[in-house]
Amino acid sequence: MTDTQAPVGVERPRLHKTFPRFTLGQRWEHAILLLSFTVLLLTGLPQKYRAAWGHYVIPTPEALTTVRTIHRVAALVFALEAIYHLGRGIALLARRRLPMAIFPTWQDVRDAGGMLRYLLFLTERKPAFGRYNFEQKFTYWFLFFGFGIMIVTGFMLWFPVLFTGFLPGGIIPAAKLAHSTEAVAAGIFVVIWHFYHVHLERLNLSIFTGWLSESDMREYHALEHERLAQESSSSTPEGTSE
Amino acid sequence: MLTERPIARLTPPATLALAMTLLLVNPAFAQDRAPGRNPSQEECLNCHGDPQLATTLESGEALPLYISAEVFADSIHGLVGLECKACHGETPEVAHVAAPFVDRRQLSRHLYQTCSKCHADNYEKTLDSMHAQAAADGNLQAPICTDCHGAHDTLQPDQPRARISQTCGQCHTSIFEEYRESVHGDALIQQDNPDVPVCTDCHGVHNIHDPRTAQFRVASPELCAGCHADAQLMAKYGLSADVYNLYSLSWHGVDLTVYRANWPTIWHERAVCTDCHGVHDIRRTADSASRVNPANLLSTCQQCHPAAGPNWTGAWTGHNRISIERTPFLFYTEAFYKSFTPAVLWISGAYVVLQIVRGLVGRVRRSLR
Numbered sequence: 001m002t003d004t005q006a007p008v009g010v011e012r013p014r015l016h017k018t019f020p021r022f023t024l025g026q027r028w029e030h031a032i033l034l035l036s037f038t039v040l041l042l043t044g045l046p047q048k049y050r051a052a053w054g055h056y057v058i059p060t061p062e063a064l065t066t067v068r069t070i071h072r073v074a075a076l077v078f079a080l081e082a083i084y085h086l087g088r089g090i091a092l093l094a095r096r097r098l099p100m101a102i103f104p105t106w107q108d109v110r111d112a113g114g115m116l117r118y119l120l121f122l123t124e125r126k127p128a129f130g131r132y133n134f135e136q137k138f139t140y141w142f143l144f145f146g147f148g149i150m151i152v153t154g155f156m157l158w159f160p161v162l163f164t165g166f167l168p169g170g171i172i173p174a175a176k177l178a179h180s181t182e183a184v185a186a187g188i189f190v191v192i193w194h195f196y197h198v199h200l201e202r203l204n205l206s207i208f209t210g211w212l213s214e215s216d217m218r219e220y221h222a223l224e225h226e227r228l229a230q231e232s233s234s235s236t237p238e239g240t241s242e
Numbered sequence: 243m244l245t246e247r248p249i250a251r252l253t254p255p256a257t258l259a260l261a262m263t264l265l266l267v268n269p270a271f272a273q274d275r276a277p278g279r280n281p282s283q284e285e286c287l288n289c290h291g292d293p294q295l296a297t298t299l300e301s302g303e304a305l306p307l308y309i310s311a312e313v314f315a316d317s318i319h320g321l322v323g324l325e326c327k328a329c330h331g332e333t334p335e336v337a338h339v340a341a342p343f344v345d346r347r348q349l350s351r352h353l354y355q356t357c358s359k360c361h362a363d364n365y366e367k368t369l370d371s372m373h374a375q376a377a378a379d380g381n382l383q384a385p386i387c388t389d390c391h392g393a394h395d396t397l398q399p400d401q402p403r404a405r406i407s408q409t410c411g412q413c414h415t416s417i418f419e420e421y422r423e424s425v426h427g428d429a430l431i432q433q434d435n436p437d438v439p440v441c442t443d444c445h446g447v448h449n450i451h452d453p454r455t456a457q458f459r460v461a462s463p464e465l466c467a468g469c470h471a472d473a474q475l476m477a478k479y480g481l482s483a484d485v486y487n488l489y490s491l492s493w494h495g496v497d498l499t500v501y502r503a504n505w506p507t508i509w510h511e512r513a514v515c516t517d518c519h520g521v522h523d524i525r526r527t528a529d530s531a532s533r534v535n536p537a538n539l540l541s542t543c544q545q546c547h548p549a550a551g552p553n554w555t556g557a558w559t560g561h562n563r564i565s566i567e568r569t570p571f572l573f574y575t576e577a578f579y580k581s582f583t584p585a586v587l588w589i590s591g592a593y594v595v596l597q598i599v600r601g602l603v604g605r606v607r608r609s610l611r
Contacts, residue, residue: 051499061501061508119596121603142586160557161549169556174571176493181579185587193590201597 017214019228021206025088030207032081039074040150041187043067048180072158079151101131104141108134128222139194146186153179283325287311301345314394329356347382353393354386361387367448375452385413404431406440414441420522425529427522437475443468456509460502463489466515485561489515492559511546518542 022030046057047067058064092098111134114127132140153175156163160172198204202220206212217225287309289295295307314320319328330353343349358365368374368387376384390409391399400406407430411418421427421441429435444465445453452458467486469475476483489495497512516524518534525532533542539555547554559569566573 051496051503055500055504059504061505061510116596119593119600121600138590161547161551161554164553164557165551167553168571169553169558170569170571172557173559173569174575177572177579178575181583185579185583188587189590192587192594196594196597201601 018211019214019217019225020210021212022210024210027207027210029081029085032077036074036078036081037190040071040078041183043071043074044183045187047071048183075151075154075158078147079155082147082151102137102140104134104137108137129220129224130227131221131224133220135193135197139197142189142193143186146182146189149178149182150186153182281327283327286326299343299345299349303345305346305349309394317392317394317396318398319396329353329359331356350388350393351377351382351386354388357387364448370449371446372450372452400440402434403436403440404434406442407431410441417522424520424522424524425526426524437469437478439469457506459514460498460506460510463495463498463515482561484563488559488561488563492561513546517545 046054047064048054050058050064058067089098107130111127111129114123115134117123118126156171156175157179164172198207202216204212204216206216212221214225217228290307290309291311293308297305297307299305309326343352355365365387373384373386377386389412397405399409407418407421407427411421418427422431426438429438430440442450445451453462463486470481471483471486473483490499494513497510498514501508501510501512520533525535527534529535530537532538536555539558540550540552543550543554543558559572562568564572564576
């Protein structure tokens, strides 16, 4: 936690309190995911719709080869990032240091109900959220499984002969359907849900900067803010945690 | 394009020799057959009704000059009352005076152009055909009208229908043999089936084009679809009329659609109907000799997917709609993406809309306060 009480005589760089939210590693992970996901959509959708508008993007058979190559390079980056993310999670879990804040709890269901009541004007109070609210957890887990499906089916389509060597052939057309449909579902989800929550509802750049302002913390993560405030008041005067 | 052989090809001595030959055959020739006469069929047959009438061409080839009055009378032209002069002209000086042909082929290639007098459309079409191309490239055996239709014995070309394919089979013997064994050829020749394709249904009639080009390949599934997407026709034989639509949605088919729409002249290896089913030797799927019979399917796939193993054929949905029995993986995947995922997306969308409404209302309230 960054403290606003800077030493006397030193100019204060920021007048408002900020809270660290994402580590540098997490921010890099998001950046890699964002870039590769975009490239995958841009090179994948014209292939899916190649019999319709795709040919404006892919004007020649050679361009098709190029687009497929780019798609596969981006897919490798995407898959490596996913493997790193999962591997790191497993390593942290093994050392019993995996942060549990992202996992869904019954509280999230109650929060969703509370939020729905608020949205339907049944109450004037939004529920108070913890470190990650149920919307953010939903984003994470919908994309977690969506990306999992994309990676697995994508490699099946890339190496169908290899996969049918030990799996039934029927998985290949199923993988094609899943890859092609899930891509659109994930794309729509990111645009509607994720973009609304991080760009329109409020501009939340914490995944790039790493920190969140105190007012945002109070409004959107009240419980977490309260917890951190208690922690800092009970800790030593230097009190920089995390 | 065809190039007409010049008539004045013979040297003067040769012409003289021919003229002498003709005179020797029929001494009455000189006075009676002078140019400008307008002979009736009866008059022609006075001489040409003689089965012995013949001459020898410069090449040494014998040219029979006998015309059977009965055969001609039964021919399509005889039936409509045409006479010799309709084709040979009212002044048959070519035959009777100049007679300038080295061999029978040259004679045929000259005389058949007469057909264009009445059948100009079809004649023009032949000039654009693979056969005309072969002739232009120097193959004088390439067929002309009379090779397929006959000259004096022209009949309805499609009576019976098998005649069409048999006509092509006169030259394309090995392909005809393959076709005869196929499901189409067998039905045609054994049962005179009116629905199965004969050669010309796929290849065209007079303007037959090279079927080995990229354009022909990319358009070929549509040829098959002409019958196999016809629900009424397919129902008659208990066949699915979905095959073409489902093919068009398949991996092979979508790529084909792209090539046909954008790059029809670029050769592509995407599987078309004939790559798996065969071309002239198409058989029933249940026939153990069929390339797509379950017993032979893997080796058919391996033509393009050489490393494919035994499970591979399970990836092939066989132009069938998605069903729980036949394609369970596909069935459950489709069910998932038709229910769960749209539900999640609609709920997410609705939630965001509620949030937007709530946010706007909140803002308005604050500003009014």
